[in-house]
Amino acid sequence: MHRHISEIRDGMRVEWDVPIPMPDGTVLRADVFRPVAEGRYPVIMTHGPYAKGLAFQQGYAGMWKPLSTKYPDAVAGSSNKYQNWETVDPEKWVPDGYVCIRVDSRGSGRSPGYLDIFSVQETHDYYTCVEWAGVQPWSNGKVGLLGISYYAMNQWQVAALRPPHLAAICPWEGAADHYREFTHHGGILNIFTSVWYPVQVGAVQHGVGERGARNPNTGEPVAGPETVPAEDLVALRGDPPAQLRAHPFDDTYYRQRSAALEQITVPVLSAANWAHALHTRGNFEAYSRVSSEQKWLEVHGLEHFAEFYTDYGVGLQKRFFGHFLKGADTGWDRQPPVQLNARHVDGSFELRSEQAWPLPDTTWTTLHLHPDGLALAERAPADGGRLDFAALGDGVTFTTEPFAEEVEITGPAAARLFVSSTTADADIFLTLRVLDPAGTDVTFVSGLDPAGVVAAGWLRASHRAVDPERSLPHRPWHPHDHADPLTPGEVVQLDVEIWPTSVVIPAGHRLACTVRGRDFEFPGDGPWPATYGVPMKGHGMFLHTDPHDRPEDRFGGTTTLVSDRARPSSLLLPFVPRTTRRRSAPRRRPGRA
Incomplete structure (x- = not known):
């Protein structure tokens, strides 16, 4: 009682x-x-x-x-x-x-x-x-x-x-x-x-x-x-x-x-x-x-x-x-209307006051994916750019040149990819990463993973329809109300939403974008921390491994990424100027470098 x-x-x-x-x-x-x-x-x-x-x-x-x-x-x-x-x-x-x-x-x-x-x-x-x-x-x-x-x-x-x-x-x-x-x-x-x-x-x-x-x-x-x-x-x-x-x-x-x-x-x-x-x-x-x-x-x-x-x-x-x-x-x-703790690669945070979101002085920058050389760059790709990868494999990673000076990416982002598949559907997992001068991943403490990625976006190709009235260049809106299967071999346009992020990248570091058909995992054999039995390898416990939702015969084919002059696969990223932004001493939390 x-x-x-x-x-x-x-x-x-x-x-x-x-x-x-x-x-x-x-x-x-x-x-x-x-x-x-x-x-x-x-x-x-x-x-x-x-x-x-x-x-x-x-x-x-x-x-x-x-x-x-x-x-x-x-x-x-x-x-x-x-x-x-x-x-x-x-x-x-x-x-x-x-x-x-x-x-x-x-x-x-x-x-x-x-x-x-x-x-x-x-x-x-x-x-x-x-x-x-x-x-x-x-x-x-x-x-x-x-x-x-x-x-x-x-x-x-x-x-x-x-x-x-x-x-x-x-x-x-x-x-x-x-x-x-x-x-x-x-x-x-x-x-x-x-x-x-x-x-x-x-x-x-x-x-x-x-x-x-x-x-x-x-x-x-x-x-x-x-x-x-x-x-x-x-x-x-x-x-x-x-x-x-x-x-x-x-x-x-x-x-x-x-x-x-x-x-x-x-x-x-x-x-x-x-x-x-x-x-x-x-x-x-x-x-x-x-x-x-x-x-x-x-x-x-x-x-x-x-x-x-x-x-x-x-x-x-x-x-x-x-x-x-x-x-x-x-x-x-x-x-202030917006208070941000911008992330730095050393684990510190830069406390800032802003007036709106997305930040009003954002320089929206398009970086193209280059199949030849796996570059990520502002220049347009050449003709004939195609790249095949096993959907359930490690995918492909594109990287920028080392930045000549410190840069900041803060805001929502998006990708426009042109892909085809050997099967009637394909899942796209898109991961943004930061690599140090030695090519090693910089990881960040995330909500439920002690070593997380910078940002991520996902899209099922059969859900590629967008609502133009609700979509923004940096945030496509998918109604997710029906499936539009792929015709094997036919190239389609996918507009992928990348969730908001913030990172200040030092000179000498590079930005990387990994495209694959399954959850991204940092390389290595662990041991990995786990929550409720789910090993955390970069995305915490938010994995996409339900076999009923992702049968291998539908999502385990070969994916082709196309990026050429007619169909340039690209990222739209929110670069913001650094010249006037450092307004307080970096906040460091216990247990961080």
């Missing part, structure tokens, strides 16, 4: 398993952390399926260790007893006069019901939770949303419904398009959902009970209180991996799970990571498309879980919410 318990501990009034009734009679459960002193305070809320009572240290030990060792400021000033994956630490917020609320979404953790991630029902539940928090006696009527990943993605969804008490949102590394970002890259199914869902969602489904973890603060099962036979839980949850295979195109299933970004009018701080194969695109797309008159973009690097918890990230969040939830003079009224 649920017990709503209220107690004072560690300088906070903590209420466990607070009931929040839904319109259909289902009761969701929330933990509420608030100041001891009576009063009305602004609210910071999350709502999702990861179990509000599961300790970060227990449920995500592999992430907690580097967070607490590499970034000591992330855990300083707190007992860390209430740390929970991808949500704020109440011990860092409640003393500043905030109420922190964590809600277990329907069918997860301590909340009963049918578990259906990112569904319309879940979004409407979130709306109800926001409105419930806005009218409580300890609330000042202003609710802010702040969290990472799942707790960022569903912010976009609920904000589009415009709950009256929603005052501001900060989606920190959160996808906005369920098809193009969460499940498919360029129309190619990625295996993330099939790997992630059983471990992070299914393991804490409501009813797992005694078979699962316990809340270290209450002793209660994090996915209880009742314990339901495992076979009975199957009927109480959706089957996302099966649904993805059943829906290969961007149809109603995905549209219902994607935010209507243009409907969002609340103030937004969209915080993006340069290198996350699930989240990067969404934060940029959403920033550009929301209708909010007050919106800001912040971009950082490092691990997915790092900057949200560091002093840098928490300071930014508190300035934003202090302004909009408290009306405090935090200096946010002077915050």
